[in-house]
Amino acid sequence: MKAIYPGTFDPITLGHLNILEKASKIFDEVILGVADYTAKQNYFDPLERFELCQTCTAHLSNVKVIRFTGLVVNFAKEQNCRILIRGLRAVSDFEYELSLALHNVKLSPEIETIFLVPSLRYMYLSSSMIRQLADLDADLNDFVPPAVAKALKQKLNRKS
Numbered sequence: 343m344k345a346i347y348p349g350t351f352d353p354i355t356l357g358h359l360n361i362l363e364k365a366s367k368i369f370d371e372v373i374l375g376v377a378d379y380t381a382k383q384n385y386f387d388p389l390e391r392f393e394l395c396q397t398c399t400a401h402l403s404n405v406k407v408i409r410f411t412g413l414v415v416n417f418a419k420e421q422n423c424r425i426l427i428r429g430l431r432a433v434s435d436f437e438y439e440l441s442l443a444l445h446n447v448k449l450s451p452e453i454e455t456i457f458l459v460p461s462l463r464y465m466y467l468s469s470s471m472i473r474q475l476a477d478l479d480a481d482l483n484d485f486v487p488p489a490v491a492k493a494l495k496q497k498l499n500r501k502s
């Protein structure tokens with residue numbers, strides 16, 4: 343069975359990879375769907391986010407990275423896929439993720455969302471925290487894959 347793990351991945355973190363690795367053991371094929379659209383402000387542009395996801399998931403043979411525009415449910419239909427994976431961290435994710443899943447079911451009743459919980463050490467890791475820490479030139483190697491740490495460093499150097 344195939345599943346889609348959709349998100350903006352701005353940028354992809356070890357928390358996302360933890361969820362993806364778990365999903366890749368459960369499903370035959372997992373599509374990491376990188377959304378062009380984000381309601382938040384873009385840090386990396388869609389192509390950069392896509393390329394970083396590709397680099398960081400190269401070790402997972404049943405994972406394919408695909409960029410998409412528009413609604414996740416339409417992307418899932420195009421891919422002939424009925425399962426969406428989302429990650430659930432602390433309580434703060436719950437309301438938003440539940441609302442998103444219910445809206446997706448309303449838009450497309452045949453699509454189900456499955457939530458996976460990360461390992462404890464990734465529970466409080468978020469892309470927004472990484473973006474803030476990167477702007478303050480923190481060492482990010484415990485939080486993101488090396489390619490992402492390098493890309494964040496380059497971005498900071500271009501800004502200064």
Ligand code: ADP
Nearest residue numbers: 348349350351357358428429430460464467469
């Ligand atoms: P969004 O799609 O809301 O922009 P992201 O791209 O940051 O969110 O993340 C995609 C999914 O991965 C979301 O379900 C989010 O809750 C989940 N996620 C993000 N970071 C982690 C983490 N550290 N552990 C588990 N799940 C996570």
